Amino acid sequence: MEFTLITLLNGMSYGLLLFMLSSGLTLIFSMMGVLNFAHASFYMLGAYFAYAISIKIGFWPALVVAPLLVGVIGAVVERYGLRSVHKYGHIPELLFTFGLSYVLVELVQLIWGRAAVPYPIPAELDGPLFTLYTTTFPIYRGFMMLIAVLMLVSIFLVLTKTRIGLVIQAALTHPDMVESLGHNVPRVFMLVFGGGCALAGLAGVIGGNAFVTEPGMAATVGSIIFVVVVVGGMGSLAGALLASLLIGVLQTFAVALDHSFATLFTSFGAVITPDTFGYPVLNLTISQVAPIMPYLLLVLILIFRPRGLMGTREG
């Protein structure tokens, strides 16, 4: 019971972090048709900027400034890089972001080195939030969930209640029409791209000290957020939320479970030895299988329900 609850909470906080990342990716993809391969690299940038700012000034300024910085960089990348590649089609756009992801990781190593940097959790947020039986739930996890929920709510409000939000929603599906109505759609694209990157940067600020801040962090989370976006449905924010939570909870549970088919069969009285046919597969514990689960889910969704859980159109 205690295990389930704590794991559930941990899974949800991880899932919400994934959502912070994939929400920006979904928005960018919906509007511009560009699958931003460099999205996880902007996440990494957010963490590194937050580290640099928080050791000089403090965590709370970093929380505000770092995402803004990342957003500005994103907007610049869109304006001077992506936009000029746009005329060649979707594949070159994808390849541009692909190359960008490489370059960003290398630049970060250039400035901060190859080892992980000690980006600390601020003292005020360190420590247990509450104790459930014997396991503590850290304050910082709760803080992460809070920020994620606040972010979710504010995106929702901006998109539905403000004028720019309406324009963005319209441009999501009919950019040409919106442009012929007189809106500066390229500027909207730049805003959305920058905004999406800022969201990724915010996730980096939050996640960088909860997990680890190192050049490899982009790769670790990069493929998972693509799974989230595709499983949730390209272009659906609600789908991204659902998929993030699903994958976050599933993975957190799976990593903690040590059962396998072998243990299952043995509990029914079967005798499993290393000589049994298929032993390598039977002996795999769920925790060992955990890393492939998101990709398995991706492949299955793409075969059976290619528009994702809540998507309205295919890729």
Add this chain to the structure above:
Amino acid sequence: MSALALELKDVRKSFGKSEIIRGANLQVPKGERFAIIGPNGAGKSTLFNLISGRFPVSSGEILLNGKSILGLKPFEINRSGLSRSFQITNIFHRLSVYENLRCAVLWSLGYKYSFWHRLNGLKDAHERAEQVLEQIGLRRRRDTLAGLLTYAEQRALEIGITIAGGADVILLDEPTAGMSRSESDAAVELIRKVTVGKTLLMVEHDMSVVFGLADKIAVVVYGEVIACDKPANIRNNQKVQEAYLGGHAPVAEAGV
């Protein structure tokens, strides 16, 4: 064996809640040239898309040479002898004109997915492609990349790709769209030449093309075929005049 090349029986198509095609009935005898006209949004292109298998019908029956083609994929319908062109030019822009046509004949000559035949050694494919090249008048542009042709040349190539495979039932979707008068006349001549002995179904807005080429005209309004008759009778048809020709078609006043 049916004498009808194409038959639509009470075909309906809805996209979500909007019913675009509301019970279309059409009978196209073999070897005749049909023009499909109607106001914008009437569902003409949708009908084409339904017939060629691009969209599935919501209900109704479509028969090609007497056999139902409901639920068949586009390439299956094509292999059954129906070929179509597109309103927005749909060619292979990075292949040369000659290669475009050669691709179009490969299936009909039975080469299928062969990766063991030497393409340049296939005499029949070569001859057929050259033949169509000559017919559509693009001999001078043989080795130009299709994407670099002028608009009218691309439309001619479009027609060439459509007929190259030797299909018996040809669907042309606004073949003269965007053409000048002289280009249209040339296109009409081309269409007349290449559809000899075949069944032709053509969506058109240009009335001179329609009245010059068609044996029969089908008028589609709001997803229904409200009339299907010889051109002269269509001109005088009351319903058609109200719905499409504007209620007082000047042609009718010229005395019939």
Add this chain to the structure above:
Amino acid sequence: MNTMTMTNTLTYKPVNLGRWIVWGLFALILIVAPMIFNSGASLSILSQIGTVMIFGLSYNMLLGQGGMLSFGHAVYSGLGAFFAIHAMNMAAGGQIWMPVTLIPLVGGLAGMFFGILFGYVTTKKSGTTFAMITLGIVELVFACSLMFPGFFGGEGGISTNRVYGEKFLGVTFGPQIQVYYLIAAWLFISTIGMFAFTQTPLGRIINAVRDNPERVEFIGYDTQWARYLTLILSGFFAGISGGLSAINFEIVTAENVSALRSGGVLLFTFIGGVGFFFGPMIGAIIGVFLTVMLSDFTKAWQLYLGVFFILIVMYAPGGIASIIMMNLRVAKYGKYKQIWPQVVAVCITGAVAALGLVALIEMMYHLTLESVNGTETKLFGFIVDTAKPTGWLVAGALLAAGGAAFWLAKKSFQRVWGEVNSEIEHLIRRAEA
């Protein structure tokens, strides 16, 4: 500079002699290369280039010829490599008869098998969805590699000894030179095979699928089936390259089936040029140089590779091959004298700016990563003290001056380039009329 409009097909030349000359020259280069570059390191690089060429060519069957962007092509070469290396070990142990010369075939068949298996799933979709499925599958296989250490060898991978069995005409494949010639032979055969593919009905139809998948359905072809078959054939050749890699390195690890390696072949093939058959071959040469040789000179080689790739995507999406062909076209029409001053200017100013940038980056890398070794570093033959400002100022000045001059030279170049190409296109049109 519009480099995307070049044709993929070699146009029909009435004289077959041209074809014999090109292939003969290719074979000659393959035979003679190790005699010119005969150091041990060079042989190793040539061997690597050979395997990567096959890999890149097989990848271009999907990307350049079929318009299918795959992020997971290493699955076919990597699994081919694993099967090949297990076959080698089994042959060495006497369990099967499989001489080293036929090992690449084992790899090829394995690659083809997985092409049949995975391809069925991946080719159901196209475009971005296809790309995403391929990414999912490569990550899946990579993650599986750690789950089944029996087959994949866990962290250490599987090793082998390529010297086994009886000598074949005195050849043991122990020395690198013998391995090189084995690779060269398979490269020659595979290149002929893949080129022949482009001259078959399926090869042309997959081009049509690339240009307009919907239209292909309306000329009687099932787009999915065309893609599936092409992927199977591509997997076959990828498997051959994997098998050769197993022979060459005598070890196969999980990295062979990784998204990283898949990304690498994408990068190299694109840099080489996807619109031309020989583009991936150029990409292989450049790619191996950058990863193997450049990494000896500088720690920043991945950064340079990434930046180079981005520049290609932005300014020459047809790759190096297209740059070469465009320049050849200008020369063929005798118009090079009109542009060579601008070309030279652009190259020189660009080189100066690049020099400054590289110097800055190298100094920064030294500061960040090697400061434990002191502040001095060797840069283009000069000893530079990164703590003092002189080095930085010089580099900065080079970058600024070179950059400004490059910007000016670029504008002038673009003008004459545009003029020359319009003239050429005009001449082409006139010749057709």
